[in-house]
Amino acid sequence: MTRPTPGPLTSRRRFVGLSAAAFSTIALASCGSSSPEDAADPSTLNVGAMDSFEADQQFTATEPITLSILWTDWPENPVKDTWQVFEHIKELTNVELELTHVPFSDNVEKRSLLLSAGDAPSVIPLIYRGDETQFVSSGAILPMSDYIEHMPNFRKYVEEWALSEMLDNIRQADGKYYMLPGLQEVWVPSFSLIIRKDVWEEIGIGVPTTWDEVHEGLAAIKEKYPDSLPLADGFEGQSLINYGGYAFNTRAGWGFGDGMMGGHDGPMTYAATSDEYKAMIEYYRSLVEEGLLDPESLTAANDGSGAAGIDAKFAQETCFAASGSSGTVFEFAQAMDETLGEGNYELQLIPPPAGPGGNIMGPKNFWHGFMLNSEIASSENFLAILQFMDWLYFNPDAREMTRWGIEGETYATAEDGTIILNEGYSLDSFELNTGAGTDILKDLGFSTYLAEATESRSLKQSYNSEDFTAYIDGVLESLESMPPWAPAPLExxxxxxxxxxxxxxxxxxxxxxxxxxxxxxxxxxxxxxxxxxxxxxxxxxxxxxxxxxxxxxxxxx
Known part of the structure; x- marks a missing residue:
C-alpha cells in the first residue's frame, strides 16, 4: 500500500475542542454591517507601515517593530532557541515576535485569565469561531471588521474562494466580527470512514458510496470474520454520527452545535426532534443489533495514544471500518505493520457515504485564526501591525514559508509546482525524508499550527499523501456542502x-x-x-x- 501520512496538523484533541467551542457559541452572526465611526483611524497611527500595501505583496515594516504574541506550546513540539521561523519572519518583515508561552493543556483558561486581567499579548492566535464571544462586551478585543479595508489579502481570498456568505456566521450582535478566521480554498470533512479496502474489495463491495452499501459490506465481512465487530467509532460516538448525520439531512455528534436546522426559508427547528434524526438513530441501532457496530467504541474516548484501541482491533483483524482522519490512518498503519506486515493490507479514508438526505456533507467552515488585543488600536504601529497580520495569515508566500521554511535552503519547488524538502531536511510528522537530519518542525519551527490556518488547495496537498489528495478529489466530486447555518444573532x-x-x-x-x-x-x-x-x-x-x-x-x- 501507499504509506499514509498524517493529514493537516489537526489532532483529534483539537477537533473536539473546536466542536465544543462551536456549540457554546450558539449563534454568532449578526444583523447589519460594521459601523466604523467609533473605530480608531489606522492612517494616523502609521509608524512603520508601508505607504502602498496590496494583496500578494511582501510586507516589510519601514521601521523595526516588536509585536507580542500568545504562543501555545505543544508538549511534543516545544519551542527551541534554534527555531528559525521567528528569525526569518523578522528578516522578511522587520517585525520581531515576542512570545508569551501558555501550555496546550490549559491554553484556553490561561488565555482567558490574561485577557481578563488586561495582560494579554497583542496577538492571540489559535482562535476558533466562538472563542472570542466572551471577550466582546468587555472591549478586550478589537472589532476586526472595522479594519479589513487595510487587509487586502484577507479581502482577496475571501472573495476568490467564495467565502463571503460565511462571514455572517462570525458576526456578533453589534454586526461586527472580532476574529479573523483561517481561510481554506477547499473544505472537506477532516473525519470520515476509514476502511480496510482490500477486505472490502474481497467481499465484493469495494469502496462503499452509500450507507446502505456500508451496511451490506459490514454484513458480508461479519460472515467472513464472525468474531469481528467490523465497524467502530472510537470517539465516544461523536464522530460517526457527525459525518453520518448529514447524510440523513440532520446534524449530530461533533456537528450538533446549537442543534438548529433550517431557517433559510422559514422557522428553524431542533434537529434531535426530527424524523431525520430518528432515522439516523434507527440506522446505527440496527448495526449494533446485528453485531456490525462495536458498542464499546461508542463510549470509548481517545486519549491521544491511538484511537481508543481501534488501531489494535484493525491489527487483530476484528475491525475493518472506523471513524478517523488521515492522521488516524497513519496510526492504524503503524499498528498493522507490526502484526500483518507492511504491504499486506490497504487502508483508505473514503468520502462520507451518501444517505437518505442525498450526497451531502456539512457546511463549509473556517479554520482557526486570530484576534487582536484592543489596546493595539492606540499603538503608533497600528496600521503596520494590520498589514503584517494580513501578510502573515493570508499572503500565499507567507503561508508557504510558515509551512516549508526557506525556499532554496529547506525546500525546492519543481517545474510542476511540487514542493520537495532538500537533502538533510525532514518533516518526520508527515513521514517526509524521515530521519534525514534537521526536522523543519521540531528543529526550525516551520509547519506548526501557525502554518495550517489558511491554505490553498495546492499548499494543503503539498505536504499530504497522494491518498489524501484522492480523498479531497473524491469528496469534491461526490458530495455537496450544505448551505451555511442560518445566522441567528443573539444580543x-x-x-x-x-x-x-x-x-x-x-x-x-x-x-x-x-x-x-x-x-x-x-x-x-x-x-x-x-x-x-x-x-x-x-x-x-x-x-x-x-x-x-x-x-x-x-x-x-
Whole structure:
C-alpha cells in the first residue's frame, strides 16, 4: 500500500475542542454591517507601515517593530532557541515576535485569565469561531471588521474562494466580527470512514458510496470474520454520527452545535426532534443489533495514544471500518505493520457515504485564526501591525514559508509546482525524508499550527499523501456542502440565557442518542424522549433562537 501520512496538523484533541467551542457559541452572526465611526483611524497611527500595501505583496515594516504574541506550546513540539521561523519572519518583515508561552493543556483558561486581567499579548492566535464571544462586551478585543479595508489579502481570498456568505456566521450582535478566521480554498470533512479496502474489495463491495452499501459490506465481512465487530467509532460516538448525520439531512455528534436546522426559508427547528434524526438513530441501532457496530467504541474516548484501541482491533483483524482522519490512518498503519506486515493490507479514508438526505456533507467552515488585543488600536504601529497580520495569515508566500521554511535552503519547488524538502531536511510528522537530519518542525519551527490556518488547495496537498489528495478529489466530486447555518444573532443578554437553556437540553440529547443506538432504550420511547426535551425547556429555547433569526432577516432585508 501507499504509506499514509498524517493529514493537516489537526489532532483529534483539537477537533473536539473546536466542536465544543462551536456549540457554546450558539449563534454568532449578526444583523447589519460594521459601523466604523467609533473605530480608531489606522492612517494616523502609521509608524512603520508601508505607504502602498496590496494583496500578494511582501510586507516589510519601514521601521523595526516588536509585536507580542500568545504562543501555545505543544508538549511534543516545544519551542527551541534554534527555531528559525521567528528569525526569518523578522528578516522578511522587520517585525520581531515576542512570545508569551501558555501550555496546550490549559491554553484556553490561561488565555482567558490574561485577557481578563488586561495582560494579554497583542496577538492571540489559535482562535476558533466562538472563542472570542466572551471577550466582546468587555472591549478586550478589537472589532476586526472595522479594519479589513487595510487587509487586502484577507479581502482577496475571501472573495476568490467564495467565502463571503460565511462571514455572517462570525458576526456578533453589534454586526461586527472580532476574529479573523483561517481561510481554506477547499473544505472537506477532516473525519470520515476509514476502511480496510482490500477486505472490502474481497467481499465484493469495494469502496462503499452509500450507507446502505456500508451496511451490506459490514454484513458480508461479519460472515467472513464472525468474531469481528467490523465497524467502530472510537470517539465516544461523536464522530460517526457527525459525518453520518448529514447524510440523513440532520446534524449530530461533533456537528450538533446549537442543534438548529433550517431557517433559510422559514422557522428553524431542533434537529434531535426530527424524523431525520430518528432515522439516523434507527440506522446505527440496527448495526449494533446485528453485531456490525462495536458498542464499546461508542463510549470509548481517545486519549491521544491511538484511537481508543481501534488501531489494535484493525491489527487483530476484528475491525475493518472506523471513524478517523488521515492522521488516524497513519496510526492504524503503524499498528498493522507490526502484526500483518507492511504491504499486506490497504487502508483508505473514503468520502462520507451518501444517505437518505442525498450526497451531502456539512457546511463549509473556517479554520482557526486570530484576534487582536484592543489596546493595539492606540499603538503608533497600528496600521503596520494590520498589514503584517494580513501578510502573515493570508499572503500565499507567507503561508508557504510558515509551512516549508526557506525556499532554496529547506525546500525546492519543481517545474510542476511540487514542493520537495532538500537533502538533510525532514518533516518526520508527515513521514517526509524521515530521519534525514534537521526536522523543519521540531528543529526550525516551520509547519506548526501557525502554518495550517489558511491554505490553498495546492499548499494543503503539498505536504499530504497522494491518498489524501484522492480523498479531497473524491469528496469534491461526490458530495455537496450544505448551505451555511442560518445566522441567528443573539444580543448580549440573550447569549447567557440561551447558554443556560441549551446545556441541559443538549445533555439530554447526547445521553438519549447513545442509549437508543446502543439498544439501552427502546424506540417505543421516542415520543417520551421528545416530552423530556420539552420539559427541559426546548420550546422556549427554539422560540428564542427563531426570534433572533427573524430579527436578523428583518434588519438585513
Amino acid at each position: 448580549e443578554g440573550e447569549l447567557e440565557q440561551a447558554s443556560l437553556m441549551a446545556t441541559p437540553i443538549k445533555d439530554a440529547v447526547d445521553t438519549a442518542t447513545l442509549q437508543f443506538i446502543m439498544g439501552e432504550r427502546d424506540m417505543s420511547e421516542w415520543e417520551a424522549f421528545g416530552q423530556e426535551l420539552e420539559a427541559a425547556g426546548l420550546p422556549a429555547y427554539v422560540d428564542l433562537i427563531n426570534t433572533a433569526r427573524d430579527r436578523f432577516v428583518e434588519k438585513k432585508g
